Amino acid sequence: MKFQAYGIKDIDQIQQLRRLSEADRFAIKVVANVLPFRVNTYVIEQLIDWNNIPLDPIYQISFPQPGMLSSRHFHEFATLLKENAPSDQRRAAATKIHKELNPHPAGQQTLNVPKLDARPIEGVQHKYRETVLFFPRQGQSCFTYCTFCFRWPQFVREKELRIAASNSDALYAYLQSQPEVTDLLVTGGDPLVMKTSLLARYLTPLLREEFSHIQNIRIGTKALSYWPFRFLTDSDADDLLRLFETVVEKGRQLALMVHFNHWQELETEPVQKAISRLRSAGVILRSQSPILAHVNDAPDVWRIMWQKQLQLGIIPYYMFAVRDTGARNYFEIPLVKCWEIYRQALRQVSGLARTVRGPSMSCGPGKIELQGIAEVMGQKVMVLRFIQGRKSTWVQQPFFAEYNPDATWLDHLRPAFGEEKFFFEDEYNAMLSR
Numbered sequence: 001m002k003f004q005a006y007g008i009k010d011i012d013q014i015q016q017l018r019r020l021s022e023a024d025r026f027a028i029k030v031v032a033n034v035l036p037f038r039v040n041t042y043v044i045e046q047l048i049d050w051n052n053i054p055l056d057p058i059y060q061i062s063f064p065q066p067g068m069l070s071s072r073h074f075h076e077f078a079t080l081l082k083e084n085a086p087s088d089q090r091r092a093a094a095t096k097i098h099k100e101l102n103p104h105p106a107g108q109q110t111l112n113v114p115k116l117d118a119r120p121i122e123g124v125q126h127k128y129r130e131t132v133l134f135f136p137r138q139g140q141s142c143f144t145y146c147t148f149c150f151r152w153p154q155f156v157r158e159k160e161l162r163i164a165a166s167n168s169d170a171l172y173a174y175l176q177s178q179p180e181v182t183d184l185l186v187t188g189g190d191p192l193v194m195k196t197s198l199l200a201r202y203l204t205p206l207l208r209e210e211f212s213h214i215q216n217i218r219i220g221t222k223a224l225s226y227w228p229f230r231f232l233t234d235s236d237a238d239d240l241l242r243l244f245e246t247v248v249e250k251g252r253q254l255a256l257m258v259h260f261n262h263w264q265e266l267e268t269e270p271v272q273k274a275i276s277r278l279r280s281a282g283v284i285l286r287s288q289s290p291i292l293a294h295v296n297d298a299p300d301v302w303r304i305m306w307q308k309q310l311q312l313g314i315i316p317y318y319m320f321a322v323r324d325t326g327a328r329n330y331f332e333i334p335l336v337k338c339w340e341i342y343r344q345a346l347r348q349v350s351g352l353a354r355t356v357r358g359p360s361m362s363c364g365p366g367k368i369e370l371q372g373i374a375e376v377m378g379q380k381v382m383v384l385r386f387i388q389g390r391k392s393t394w395v396q397q398p399f400f401a402e403y404n405p406d407a408t409w410l411d412h413l414r415p416a417f418g419e420e421k422f423f424f425e426d427e428y429n430a431m432l433s434r
């Protein structure tokens with residue numbers, strides 16, 4: 001299959017959308033003017049079940065839906081479009097809305113940016129001791145844009161919202177200065193939109209002796225789901241597999257942090273072939289996904305997805321709560337409900353698939369998991385723990401919040417048992433004010 005992407009200007013050319021009413025197509029255009037929109041031939045032709053729109057989960061994650069904007073923002077923009085407002089006026093209105101959508105949650109543009117010789121390193125984040133994140137500039141787009149994506153500022157026009165590295169020397173120098181770092185996570189966007197030759201230029205230097213502490217090279221990608229041909233028939237697919245093999249031969253782990261939101265994405269022949277090719281090359285596959293209203297908010301969706309992943313050799317890794325950014329209102333689910341779905345699904349799968357952790361919030365202090373609901377001395381509480389902590393002493397520390405069935409994020413939770421603050425708050429606030 002040949003890669004062809006469709007963006008906002010091509011909405012009228014997508015044959016399958018003709019089954020929608022004029023008003024529905026207009027609504028897609030309105031939302032696509034504000035949130036990034038991009039979809040490709042494979043997603044349209046092989047993933048979406050067009051007999052089941054708008055409910056189809058893949059349609060929901062790839063095509064803008066009217067409810068993704070607040071009705072105020074929606075009407076504001078619909079009016080601009082109807083009046084044929086000039087493009088700079090539309091852009092200004094979109095920029096204004098972006099600023100209201102919390103583009104950089106969890107301290108990404110401040111606390112996470114490491115320094116080398118007192119200068120911040122562009123396109124690198126270091127939040128958890130063992131793992132450094134790298135955002136190569138050429139990897140800041142995707143084969144298709146997810147409507148729920150928390151990385152959406154990477155894809156809009158405003159440059160100051162973007163995180164991206166244009167050269168890797170600072171990254172290498174930083175990694176050499178950090179012997180306790182074991183993992184480099186290449187992320188984006190989707191780094192696999194890059195040509196193999198470019199990816200090789202970034203990764204090959206890390207295989208030298210002076211980087212022997214970088215044992216795990218991880219690549220965060222949704223290519224298996226949105227463009228499995230990246231591993232099959234793209235002109236440099238074989239080179240990519242060979243690059244991965246080289247990493248493995250050098251004794252490092254090459255882990256793809258793959259992203260699947262629904263078992264439907266695991267059903268096609270190309271995705272299954274691609275998975276098997278990657279496994280033959282010695283690549284480890286670990287899967288992660290947010291839990292999303294309209295997409296996967298039912299235990300059976302997760303049960304089937306984890307069972308299929310296990311069968312195909314993918315290790316279920318993370319279930320995330322929807323982050324506090326972008327079209328969050330459309331997708332978010334109370335944490336308690338997320339946990340109930342997680343638990344019901346987990347109960348029905350083999351222990352081999354119970355490797356998945358969650359539901360987890362990626363928030364300022366760390367990755368915080370809701371472990372469950374408990375009753376202590378007649379008081380209902382939420383049991384939480386740090387899976388990852390901005391301070392390593394917080395990791396694996398359980399703590400308690402008052403039961404709140406509506407809370408969707410950490411900032412809605414209050415300490416249980418009449419405590420004034422959570423155990424980490426003083427240390428965290430000290431970090432913030434530094």
Ligand SMILES: *Cc1c(COP(=O)(O)O)cnc(C)c1O
Nearest residue numbers: 125127128131133362367387388
């Ligand atoms: C999730 C995450 C990591 C990786 O954490 P693991 O638990 O090792 O998978 C690293 N850095 C940031 C900023 C993250 O959000």
Ligand code: SF4
Nearest residue numbers: 142145146149189222
């Ligand atoms: S593939 Fe990942 S980075 Fe790209 S839009 Fe989807 S969630 Fe965001």
